[in-house]
Amino acid sequence: MLSAAQTEHVFRILAREMPGRTRGAKGPKGQPDAFRSCISCMLSAQSLDRNTAKATRALFALATTPEAMLELDDSAIAAAIKPCGLYNTKTRSIRRFCETLIAEHGGVVPDTREGLMALPGIGRKCADIVLSFTFGKDVIAVDTHVHRVCNRIGLTDAKTADKTAAQLEERSPEWALRDGHFWLIQFGKRVCTARAPKCDTCPVAQHCEFVAGEARGRS
Ligand code: SF4
Structure with missing residues (x-):
């Protein structure tokens, strides 16, 4: 898993590159209550x-x-x-x-x-x-996109979405909890997609454990 400093840097990059709740991104489901x-x-x-x-x-x-x-x-x-x-x-x-x-x-x-x-x-x-x-709490909800992205990068090291959520809560910087879900979900849809992740142009590739593992496999 990434160090605390790397984790902080990854979130800083995602905050810069991806839309968050505070920049107008909409939440899932869109239900009024x-x-x-x-x-x-x-x-x-x-x-x-x-x-x-x-x-x-x-x-x-x-x-x-x-x-x-x-x-x-x-x-x-x-x-x-x-x-x-x-x-x-x-x-x-x-x-x-x-x-x-x-x-x-x-x-x-x-x-x-x-x-x-x-x-x-x-x-x-x-x-x-x-x-x-609904309640506006600072919580990173974990769906399949968030689960995939976090475990590829090395933000977490978990087999299930629930364990990913627990690790994220423990390891994420506090300032990232409010918008983290939005950054990660957009990143999973736009860059780190399930079938064809765009590693060549990925802004967090320098820290990504998936890329490091691929490189080790080739050498
Ligand atoms: S480098 Fe590739 S696998 Fe790693 S986070 Fe970026 S897109 Fe995903």
């Missing part, structure tokens, strides 16, 4: 963004609160969210999530990671997305 953000995140599991968007549009046309959601039949929820796949399982998760939210929090989504992760269907990724984008 914590309840809809949680549901949207649950629906996004193993689903393409465009299919998740279709499912959330259809579902939130029917209900936008936990109480209203529980008024719906399972068949109505399942039909609305069908585009995002696994709709029977996701319907059950939505129902359990709404029941627990009402029973334990009066229908109000908690604004702590612990509270969020104690709700059915909410893992670390969803919790961090809601904390960052």
Whole structure:
């Protein structure tokens, strides 16, 4: 893994080169409140963004609160969210999530990671997305792009997105927590792409462990 000084330098380069929250970048999911953000995140599991968007549009046309959601039949929820796949399982998760939210929090989504992760269907990724984008906390949410990029560069050394998130929280400079998700996700889409990373023109290549490993393999 990179040293603390290298990690700081990588984030400085990303801050200079990539758009961040404070420079107008938009967050994922684009939902207007914590309840809809949680549901949207649950629906996004193993689903393409465009299919998740279709499912959330259809579902939130029917209900936008936990109480209203529980008024719906399972068949109505399942039909609305069908585009995002696994709709029977996701319907059950939505129902359990709404029941627990009402029973334990009066229908109000908690604004702590612990509270969020104690709700059915909410893992670390969803919790961090809601904390960052709905509650405005300084948290780097880790999706597949962020996970890939961090472990290629050597910012982290983790097999799962949740472990990457935990390592990032520990190792990132505090000033990078607010915008870090945006820099890393844009970097993963524009430069360090999954199939064809643009290493020749990459601004952090000097520190990248993936490039160093490739060079060692050739020598
Ligand atoms: S040098 Fe290549 S692998 Fe490393 S961060 Fe840049 S694009 Fe990704």
